[in-house]
Amino acid sequence: MMKTPLLSLLCVLTLMNALPRMSGQGAQAEPITYNTKTNLPYYDDAALKGAAEYQRNQCRMDIYYPGNRTAFPTVIWFHGGGLTGGKRRFPALKNEGCALVAVSYRLSPQGAFPCFLEDAAAATAWVVKNIASLGGDPAKVFISGHSAGGYLAAMVGMDARWLAPYGVSNQQLAGIIPVSAQVTTHFTVKKLRNDTGPQFRPLIDEYAPLYHASKDLPPICLIVGDRRIEFKSRVEENELLAVSLKNLGHSQVEFYEMGGLDHGAVSEGGMIILRKYIKRILGQREKNGASQNAAGEAP
Template sequence: MVKRSFFWILMICIGIPAFAQEVTYTLEENINYYEDLTETQTDYQKERCKLDVYYPQGMEKLPVIVWFHGGGPEAGEKHIPDGLKEKEVVIVTVNYRLHPKVQHPVYIEDAAAAVAWTFKNIDQYGGDKNKIFVTGHSAGGYLASMVGLDTSYLSKYDIDTNDIAGLIPFSGHTITHFTIRKENGIPGTQAIVDKYAPLYHVRKDTPPMLLITGNREMEMLGRYEENAYFYRMMKVVGHENIELMELDGYGHNMVYPAVPLLLNFVKEKSQGE
């Protein structure tokens, strides 16, 4: 009893709390990210162009992760991947319009509008607009890359893509997306690199990048190899802040084991290391 009392007195005297403060997280759902960006919207735009914000209460200047779901872009719903909750970061998870109700570049434009909304509003949720990281899986990874590499999409909102703190596509196309090729009658095995390909926009001054794919023998249609080529071309033009990670033992559905890599990257870049 004496030792225990001394422990509590010591904690009070030196100002260290006996227990870590519990953080409460809030999920604000179905925010229309076009509402303040455009005066007119279609019914499908109003229905689909929504995002959720998941954030810890009472904290400020936190890193922000914008997450785009996969699925084509022909399917899928906004969600927070396993392993991202309660990590003292703000999560923005986004729905965007889907093929065949729309065709390219509408879903890329939606992704850019969601990122623009984040830059303009995230301080209300304790996020730091200087620490916005854009990521997603498969089609979502492709959208993250396009928004971060093709400067034209965010420039419509007077936002410099290089103000993004980092791009972390999970198993995303670097060639033109197969859905866009399908919309043009081009088979999925025929590689195209045009203005709808991240590879078309290779440049030295992009934000830091972490490319993550599954194992090359288990991935979808050469996804590792196209990321490896993108990585090499970025190195050729002089981009020094890019990494490529191949997750052995995992195929295209490699989100869960990649989440810790994402969080480590966010922590490192947020601290300026």
């Protein structure tokens, strides 16, 4: 288990500023410029035929992306709010050489369960299928989010059934990075499924990321705040998921508890780890690809 104490965060942040950006393209004479597309629907006209006005208005996303680079990575970001509130926003990763996708999804009770999971999957599939048209690499798509958004990221990334209707596999994702996510069944989901137990009584059914723990998943990075001041049980649940994944044979799982950060603060503080994690995963992939190519060329 890896933990980042609060006292080291400023040192890490200082070092990060000296690192190359996540685009993996090294130093560039020409500075990176960025474009933004806003309020894009991620359901097509056929899918929205006969849909309620709420779905038409709510199922939108904003995309921030490098305008003069190609093959850049993308971070899909789902906002928090307990699956009942919140608004889409970009994570604190601008000017890092990557694309950011901020997603709105239907909320309860305006939308019927499991609408938010369906929407998260639809938005993810849209990005995988369309980011290349903006210059991005569809093989470098990371799915992330904070709190309830982290729960959605974990569910879509770990349970293959949500992406399957779009002809997309969760194995196509470059990584899953939930930030302070509930990984037992979300407390709002429990209520919607008529569970009458207390909020902090854990339930692990098909709507729990823990239920889908497997060695055959993309790289996973679990980020949480300080267990003394985090959302109750949140750190311990994520720690259990990390241990479970490792015991099942998953070789690319990391867990970080960020000392001194509460449930809200880790939404931004976690970007320190997220940025370095993406860079490291892409670097490992390039290294492995180079090694395979060298082996293939050997006499």
